Amino acid sequence: MNGEKNYFGLFFVILAILQTASGHNCYHGWAPYKSHCYYLSTTEVTLKEALEACYNMRADLLEVKDRMEERWLELQFKIRGYVHGVWLGYSDLLQENQFLTISNAEPLNYKHWNSGEPSNTNGREHCVGYSMGTKNWNDCYCTGKLNYVCKK
Ligand SMILES: [Ca+2]
Numbered sequence: 499m500n501g502e503k504n505y506f507g508l509f510f511v512i513l514a515i516l517q518t519a520s521g522h523n524c525y526h527g528w529a530p531y532k533s534h535c536y537y538l539s540t541t542e543v544t545l546k547e548a549l550e551a552c553y554n555m556r557a558d559l560l561e562v563k564d565r566m567e568e569r570w571l572e573l574q575f576k577i578r579g580y581v582h583g584v585w586l587g588y589s590d591l592l593q594e595n596q597f598l599t600i601s602n603a604e605p606l607n608y609k610h611w612n613s614g615e616p617s618n619t620n621g622r623e624h625c626v627g628y629s630m631g632t633k634n635w636n637d638c639y640c641t642g643k644l645n646y647v648c649k650k
Pocket residue numbers: 590594595618621622623624625637
């Protein structure tokens with residue numbers, strides 16, 4: 499009986515060592531960065547489709563924490579050949595020009611708007627995309643199509 503218990507304990511010790519050695523617990527196909535896992539899309543979709551895809555994978559649409567994380571993401575976008583941009587999990591649909599996180603409706607801690615943005619062009623730009631061209635953020639139509647990242 500005791501021996502069986504010890505083997506069981508040993509199993510978990512080995513598991514813990516393996517996890518520490520690999521440094522993360524991300525599923526296959528998800529990229530690890532610090533304590534998070536990222537699914538980077540291979541197609542461009544609308545914001546609604548991106549939200550649904552992340553929800554189905556029990557993750558949030560990308561919210562960028564700081565410049566360091568954004569730099570890492572920029573490299574991932576480049577490597578994958580993203581052309582236009584990437585959806586960010588923010589919107590000002592609730593109140594114009596008050597951008598909140600879609601996951602928790604909280605104000606943004608980190609922002610990286612392009613100069614002159616958010617512009618709310620035609621009074622209809624209520625979603626946010628990272629632009630591959632300018633390497634920063636722009637408010638845009640929610641019905642456009644961009645790549646997306648799910649984060650958990
Ligand atoms: Ca707006």
